[in-house]
Amino acid sequence: MRSALSMILLAAALAACGSGKTPAAQPAPPTGGEPAAAPPTGGEEAAAPAEPKPAGPTKPVTNSSLAAIGLDPAALDRTADPCEDFFQFACGNWIKNTQIAPDKPLAMRSFVDIQDRNYEYEHEMLEKAMKDPGKDPLLQKLGAYYGACMDEASIEKAGLKPIQPMLAQVAKVKDAKSLSATVTYLQAQGVNALFGFGPTEDFVDATKVIANIDQGGLGLPDRDYYLKDDAKVKALRQAYTDYVTAVLVEAGHKPDVAKQEAADILALETEMAKVSKDRVAMRDPKGVYNKIDRDGVAKAMPHFDWNGFWKGVGLANVKDVTVTAPDFLTGVDALIVKTKPEVWRSYLTFHVVADSAPLLTKKLQDLNFKLEQAFTGQAEQKARWKRCIDSTDSSLGDVLGQVFVRDRFPGASKTAAEDQVKAISAAMSADIDSLPWMDAATKEKAHKKLQAMAYQIGYPSKWRTYSFKIGKNTYAANAMAGRKAETQRLIAKIGKPTDREDWQMSAPTVNAYYNPNQNKMVFPAGILQPPFYAVDHSIPANLGAMGMVVGHELTHGFDDQGAQFDDVGNMKDWWQPETQKQFKARTQCVVDQYSKYEIAGVKLNGALTQGENIADIGGIKLALNAYRTLRAPAKDTIVADGFTEDQQFFLAFGQAWCAKARPEYEQLLASVDPHSPARWRVNGTLSATPDFAKAFSCKIGAKLRPRNACVVW
Ligand SMILES: [Zn+2]
Known part of the structure; x- marks a missing residue:
């Protein structure tokens, strides 16, 4: 269900331009800066931490490699100084060697590459379902919908006929009353x-x-x-x-x-x-x-x-x-x-x-793409089959989701993600106890909220069914019927109790979200894939990438917005006044920190991005503590190509956000996206993470070890 607050996503939605209006935002990132002159601290020497860890027996070292634990050694730019620009250090060579695909506004090691793998799988599955669905009712439905979408000849033949009833209604507007009637009619259709x-x-x-x-x-x-x-x-x-x-x-x-x-x-x-x-x-x-x-x-x-x-x-x-x-x-x-x-x-x-341009003629879609291009810099329009997958996901998300989960979502990922959530939740609990600026009464409320926080992983507990008509040669009518049915489903919720089992994303979606009104985190199956998560990746690698995502969503419950909602999701002031003052000073520090950053000649909007930045800073801290707890019983410590486990953890974080975007797109996101661009999601977060400076022996005053780190949680 929607909330009056826009959905708090992990990253801006990947799907481009489904509305046929202007481009929907996609995950951000930037091109690499110039290599820093300072020598790398990674590699051999970094294996020995500069500041001695307090006490504890030293464990025997097992040597491994970055590739073996799930990281990409070829992505690194070892000429960059990790203390000055860790994003460049973790991703510099990847950025240098990666071309942005002509049909995309950006390239990214995680979101975009995972989406491409999903597309490949979905393409094969849907083509087969279209030609020979067999007896499976799910495949029959998907094949019929996708097949109609791929039938461009019928779409051209239909022209603007499918939207004639709406246009005829619009033609009736002659005063306020008929305007109201027309807007009402359109709203009921989902426009x-x-x-x-x-x-x-x-x-x-x-x-x-x-x-x-x-x-x-x-x-x-x-x-x-x-x-x-x-x-x-x-x-x-x-x-x-x-x-x-x-x-x-x-x-x-x-x-x-x-x-x-x-x-x-x-x-x-x-x-x-x-x-x-x-x-x-x-x-x-x-x-x-x-x-x-x-x-x-x-x-x-x-x-x-x-x-x-x-x-x-x-x-x-x-x-x-x-x-x-x-x-x-x-x-x-x-x-x-x-x-x-x-x-x-x-x-x-x-x-x-x-609104209906994506469902209609090639001419209209080309016009729509030309506008999209002005905002994203894309060279080419997405292939038809990809647009048809997007449309299938949008109209039949839970049918596609069921088949995706059946074919592509191993149960082990779900168990592992549950374990991560538990470890990270425990880290948050310890974190709350340790905060010097928070009073006991507020701590108690924070614990209560944390304990009540729900999480849902992989796919929803019940699948939606779809009864709208899917005709063989009538793509636009099919999609409009799907849109209307979804609108009716949403309207039918009004006046009823909140359904906490209902999801706002389909299972294949490569994203995650937190809903403050339900105090609930959702991690669709789509995101539980490499480089975020893999069964054969090491604990530091999985926690640095996926664990940080879990910590990020959890911290949303306690960011500048989340903090205004209580354990059951009601907007309620549960803070003692003095602690609240401290909290506001800390969040303001984050606002000021990110307001100094720039992308494609545009200053970041620190106020707009503060919730996401707080979640990133909190997320990395929680994931770090969780990984350390999970590794504590281990008999050895693993050094991978000279990198310590802490360093591996931070590399996994950096490499999950390796990205490169077109400047037009960076400018668009700087205006509309509540997330910071990838470079600053990495460097900004680590500037506020003293354990990072320790892991890479950064000197005080280095860009990523400022004198005042903006730590909220
Ligand atoms: Zn977020």
Whole structure:
């Protein structure tokens, strides 16, 4: 289920551009910097820690190699100084020797490479299911859906026919009442026109699901793209305006008319952007929870027919409603009054066609890709079969998930991930006890929250079923039926108890998330693969990569947002005032630290990325302590190509984030992604990790051993 807070992911979603609007964000990273002049501290000499460990018998050394424990020696740049730029040290040669695929905005050793392996498997499985599904009902369904998607001839023949009913509805808009009726109709189909709408847990009673009215209705990825005036943003705005014009021409409008319509649409969306909250404000739980209920919504936006809306979406008796941005509703209400009906018709026509562009003709998809290209720098569009896999995942996620798990998810990964969660949870418990800045009463509450934190690994406890019709030659109709069914499923949650077993990701997804309203972490099967996790990787390697991911999600329960929710997921202030002051000073330290970093000429937004950065810093610390505990009973200590176990752990972390992105894409992510780019996820995290400086004998004042490390947890 959705939350009014945007889902707290491990990394920005991988799937590109499913909405047919502007590119969805993908995981970030950067190109390598110049090799540092300082000599490497890795290798032989580093095997001996500079600062002697307190007491304890020395264990016998077993020699091994990086390759044998699951790390990539060829990725290293041994000319880089790990204390100045560990990202370069761990990944420099990988960056030098890796080309970004023409159909991708970035290359990455983890997310992108895992996704590629998933694609290969899914491609083979779906092609077979399409040609010869046999008797398996799951394969029959997948094959039928994927097969219709691959049938480009039928898609071309259908043209824009599949969306004619929606366009006919849009043509009826002539005043506020008919605008309301049309928006209602589109929302029931799953088209988020004018505003966003869906279920959310009630922040003050998370056992209940209520309705949420969100801001929305923009075609560009963020309000800033309408409001900023630097040359790059202006160029992107022009690319968008050209796209809008071309889409309307495809919809049958005359070119000169379409051009004027595009200008009107941009002006209208700019007004909507002005009354939208920015991304930092959208991360504030207290700010996005405004339970003004049905009456309050009607008062905030009186020129919209809300009674008609609730009835039209099947919630005639709804009462409990929260609003993300009340000023947005007021602002849009004023726009309803002053905008001419023909501008609304143009706006809705464009959004209906653009929303469905990936389901329609090659011409529309090419136009969509041209816009995507302006934001990502990609040279080529994804192959058709990959787009059809994305679509299958989006419409039939749990059918695809069942087959994926059956074929590709060994039970051992699930057990190992459970063990990691337990070890990391124990590390957090010890960490809470050791915090000098936290008082006893707050510690007790923190322990309570930690103990109540749920985790779900691999796949959901029950699979969703899908009953929408899948026709042989009717791809667009199939996908739209899938979208409508999913919208109905979400709407049906409103007014019911929270379902903690429901997942917001399909099992093959290469990602993870934490839901503060359910105090729950989810790790889909997709992410439990190398380089994050493998049965034959060593404990330091698995914990440095996957363990850090687990620690990251767990720390989300205690980041600047998570800290505002209690053990059962209710927004509640469980902190003693003095401890809270200390916590805020520490999180501010993280904000300031990351605000100094830059990517592709753009400064990082330390306020936007603070939750993810806190989770990274906490995650690495918890994973480190967990790996040490797990290795404590071992009779020997393993040295791999001269690297100690601590060093192996940090290398595993660094190498899980080896990445290289196109500059256009780095700029996009710097504006919209709450995660820092890969280079800073590694270097920023390690600058705040004193144990890293110890492991690599970094001198005080080195970039990754600053005088004041920003440690929150
Ligand atoms: Zn995260």
